[in-house]
Amino acid sequence: MTKSGVPVVGMAGGGQLARMTQQAAIGLGVSLRVLAGSPDDSAAKVVSDVRVGDDRSLDDLVAFAEGCDVVTFDHEHVPGPNIRKLESSGVPCRPGAAALAHAQDKLVMRERLTAMGVPCPDYVHLHRSAPLAMLETFASKHGFPLVLKAARGGYDGKGVWVLDALDRAAVELVHELLAGDVDLMVEEHVGFTRELAALVARSPYGQGAAYPIVETVQEGGICTEVISPAPGLSKDTAVEAQHLALTVAAELDVVGLLAVELFETERGLIVNELAMRPHNSGHWTIEGARTSQFEQHLRAVLDLPLGSTEPTARYTVMANVLGGDDPDVHSRYFHVMAHDPAVKVHLYGKESRPGRKIGHVTALGDDLADLRERARHAADYLRWGTAMSEREERR
Amino acid sequence: MTKSGVPVVGMAGGGQLARMTQQAAIGLGVSLRVLAGSPDDSAAKVVSDVRVGDDRSLDDLVAFAEGCDVVTFDHEHVPGPNIRKLESSGVPCRPGAAALAHAQDKLVMRERLTAMGVPCPDYVHLHRSAPLAMLETFASKHGFPLVLKAARGGYDGKGVWVLDALDRAAVELVHELLAGDVDLMVEEHVGFTRELAALVARSPYGQGAAYPIVETVQEGGICTEVISPAPGLSKDTAVEAQHLALTVAAELDVVGLLAVELFETERGLIVNELAMRPHNSGHWTIEGARTSQFEQHLRAVLDLPLGSTEPTARYTVMANVLGGDDPDVHSRYFHVMAHDPAVKVHLYGKESRPGRKIGHVTALGDDLADLRERARHAADYLRWGTAMSEREERR
Numbered sequence: 034m035t036k037s038g039v040p041v042v043g044m045a046g047g048g049q050l051a052r053m054t055q056q057a058a059i060g061l062g063v064s065l066r067v068l069a070g071s072p073d074d075s076a077a078k079v080v081s082d083v084r085v086g087d088d089r090s091l092d093d094l095v096a097f098a099e100g101c102d103v104v105t106f107d108h109e110h111v112p113g114p115n116i117r118k119l120e121s122s123g124v125p126c127r128p129g130a131a132a133l134a135h136a137q138d139k140l141v142m143r144e145r146l147t148a149m150g151v152p153c154p155d156y157v158h159l160h161r162s163a164p165l166a167m168l169e170t171f172a173s174k175h176g177f178p179l180v181l182k183a184a185r186g187g188y189d190g191k192g193v194w195v196l197d198a199l200d201r202a203a204v205e206l207v208h209e210l211l212a213g214d215v216d217l218m219v220e221e222h223v224g225f226t227r228e229l230a231a232l233v234a235r236s237p238y239g240q241g242a243a244y245p246i247v248e249t250v251q252e253g254g255i256c257t258e259v260i261s262p263a264p265g266l267s268k269d270t271a272v273e274a275q276h277l278a279l280t281v282a283a284e285l286d287v288v289g290l291l292a293v294e295l296f297e298t299e300r301g302l303i304v305n306e307l308a309m310r311p312h313n314s315g316h317w318t319i320e321g322a323r324t325s326q327f328e329q330h331l332r333a334v335l336d337l338p339l340g341s342t343e344p345t346a347r348y349t350v351m352a353n354v355l356g357g358d359d360p361d362v363h364s365r366y367f368h369v370m371a372h373d374p375a376v377k378v379h380l381y382g383k384e385s386r387p388g389r390k391i392g393h394v395t396a397l398g399d400d401l402a403d404l405r406e407r408a409r410h411a412a413d414y415l416r417w418g419t420a421m422s423e424r425e426e427r428r
Numbered sequence: 429m430t431k432s433g434v435p436v437v438g439m440a441g442g443g444q445l446a447r448m449t450q451q452a453a454i455g456l457g458v459s460l461r462v463l464a465g466s467p468d469d470s471a472a473k474v475v476s477d478v479r480v481g482d483d484r485s486l487d488d489l490v491a492f493a494e495g496c497d498v499v500t501f502d503h504e505h506v507p508g509p510n511i512r513k514l515e516s517s518g519v520p521c522r523p524g525a526a527a528l529a530h531a532q533d534k535l536v537m538r539e540r541l542t543a544m545g546v547p548c549p550d551y552v553h554l555h556r557s558a559p560l561a562m563l564e565t566f567a568s569k570h571g572f573p574l575v576l577k578a579a580r581g582g583y584d585g586k587g588v589w590v591l592d593a594l595d596r597a598a599v600e601l602v603h604e605l606l607a608g609d610v611d612l613m614v615e616e617h618v619g620f621t622r623e624l625a626a627l628v629a630r631s632p633y634g635q636g637a638a639y640p641i642v643e644t645v646q647e648g649g650i651c652t653e654v655i656s657p658a659p660g661l662s663k664d665t666a667v668e669a670q671h672l673a674l675t676v677a678a679e680l681d682v683v684g685l686l687a688v689e690l691f692e693t694e695r696g697l698i699v700n701e702l703a704m705r706p707h708n709s710g711h712w713t714i715e716g717a718r719t720s721q722f723e724q725h726l727r728a729v730l731d732l733p734l735g736s737t738e739p740t741a742r743y744t745v746m747a748n749v750l751g752g753d754d755p756d757v758h759s760r761y762f763h764v765m766a767h768d769p770a771v772k773v774h775l776y777g778k779e780s781r782p783g784r785k786i787g788h789v790t791a792l793g794d795d796l797a798d799l800r801e802r803a804r805h806a807a808d809y810l811r812w813g814t815a816m817s818e819r820e821e822r823r
Contacts, residue, residue, distance in 0.1 A: 081473060339769065
């Protein structure tokens with residue numbers, strides 16, 4: 034806390050999640066400190082209290098935490114043992130190391146959720162002694178395709194491979210990954226209708242708050258679009274998904290946000306992944322909910338009463354802006370803003386590279402088809418300098 | 429512009445308007461640079477690119493503007509001659525010195541608006557040669573009370589005095605002010621039903637955008653509450669007010685925001701004051717309009733297409749949070765947030781002093797009486813640690 038009673042929240046990681054948290058921190062009058070890898074990081078460009086360092090280094094983390102009322106995270110890559118050391122030195126870390134382990138390691142997550150009775154894909158840890166034999170046994174049960182996953186370090190489709198057969202390429206991949214000291218697991222390939230996400234917040238006091246369940250649309254392992262609420266989702270399923278996420282948050286003692294990525298399948302909801310931070314599937318809340326996920330995360334980690342998750346419009350559609358060939362995104366603002374004065378554009382101040390998430394756009398209103406078209410148009414135009422429909426016409 | 433094509437907007441002044449502009453700049457991916465008097469200024473605490481200096485000094489202003497694509501202002505106190513020098517050196521200043529003069533000097537404003545045929549209170553400049561004789565002549569025409577104003581430098585009721593008679597105290601006040609090198613004017617005391625404000629934006633391209641007309645409630649010269657839209661205002665009067673503000677913006681060549689403070693009277697709308705920047709009467713737009721006034725100001729000064737001014741709720745009520753006796757505002761968050769999870773709190777990171785504007789709260793919805801009660805409760809509680817109604821009960 035500063036001398037004037039203003040709480041100081043330290044966030045390890047300088048990505049766009051920390052950047053958007055700064056917008057919420059400014060509103061609440063909370064002081065946000067960021068541990069960034071470089072002064073050019075997305076959040077480092079917009080925060081006055083930046084510490085440049087390596088968030089995997091204990092020394093840098095400890096120096097960063099000095100004077101923070103609470104430490105939180107914009108990603109899962111801070112080593113658990115370092116967080117535990119910080120905790121035992123008396124610095125509140127939210128979420129704590131014990132909870133965060135379930136978002137850092139897919140094996141830890143699967144074991145715990147399965148033990149809790151939460152529906153997950155069937156999976157097996159590929160022991161180093163006999164990985165291929167284990168894979169073969171698992172395949173004989175489920176058939177191909179199967180999903181090979183690195184237990185740690187993946188994001189945006191990285192660290193996940195779909196295997197269509199145990200062919201030479203698959204064998205080489207497994208050997209290569211194990212040589213790289215990666216723990217591997219294999220999961221059944223779940224046939225899903227669509228992907229959903231449940232976003233909830235939990236405070237140390239134990240208060241929980243659930244946002245509407247959203248549909249997430251992925252292309253090539255990257256989320257491209259989020260629709261809130263998930264169209265046509267039955268009320269029962271929505272409540273079930275919210276309940277599931279709140280239960281997981283409470284059981285795992287999560288503090289802050291918890292995003293649960295779900296498959297909607299013929300046999301019900303199945304958990305795909307967990308994240309314990311503001312999440313791409315919740316960017317729509319900046320305009321689309323009374324309390325944004327970023328403000329909610331700050332309220333939760335500061336043990337303040339949580340804010341209303343009430344939607345501000347019937348539908349909100351968020352589309353991610355990916356980098357295209359021409360990095361000068363700002364020159365494309367003119368068309369996008371003139372074409373649609375009501376679409377909200379968010380850019381992350383990140384260098385544009387093809388396929389990289391560099392921003393998002395949000396459209397809100399009553400007509401879902403119109404909103405999807407508008408969000409897509411804006412996101413496509415910011416990426417390519419032309420709308421996708423026009424690109425297709427030219428072909 | 430930075431190497432990556434990111435526009436750099438320089439804002440002279442480090443107050444809460446620059447602070448809230450930073451929230452919008454983060455969203456747009458625009459780089460905001462602030463010229464602040466101190467690193468402890470409201471905006472300086474939340475902006476990475478802060479230049480500490482005196483915004484009345486030409487040297488500091490010139491150094492600050494180096495590398496900015498455009499310079500704009502969070503107050504009216506940058507001397508016109510300095511802005512003109514900056515302009516002639518090729519730095520776009522928006523609004524420009526010629527326009528800004530009308531917000532800096534009430535005499536310049538009254539002369540121009542009256543010449544344009546815009547309804548203003550009757551007024552006269554008190555010449556230094558015979559100020560009291562002029563005042564007496566003006567009083568014989570309008571009777572008392574009259575309003576004495578310093579032509580420059582006033583805000584929040586400062587620089588404005590209501591004279592009930594030309595008594596000894598009034599004579600002394602006039603002499604004292606004139607000795608202090610202040611230009612004085614006197615205006616008729618307009619009997620108004622209520623106060624309104626018209627907020628519009630204008631871009632260099634000439635595009636204009638008008639927000640709904642709001643009612644502003646003042647106590648002791650300080651705005652305490654803003655209601656959008658002004659309840660019960662006829663559509664004709666609302667359109668007239670918007671038209672008036674857009675006309676003034678165009679005639680005066682304003683770029684950026686223009687707030688026109690209006691009296692609603694039996695003889696129609698009468699202009700009270702002008703401001704050419706984000707304005708307290710527009711804070712409600714952060715949640716209550718599709719495009720906040722802060723984003724709109726950035727879009728206008730960057731000559732981007734303006735955003736939709738569509739309201740996001742039927743009614744939005746904003747109440748200013750003034751400093752009370754106990755400066756530890758954050759300790760009062762618990763009650764306010766638990767009591768009303770949907771009220772939005774904004775604190776400016778300013779040291780709390782009795783009566784000082786240190787934040788605001790916003791409530792949105794359908795039931796105006798409920799929204800006013802909720803906004804008032806939150807603002808009162810943040811100020812006093814108790815709701816005003818409870819304070820009154822205890823008396």
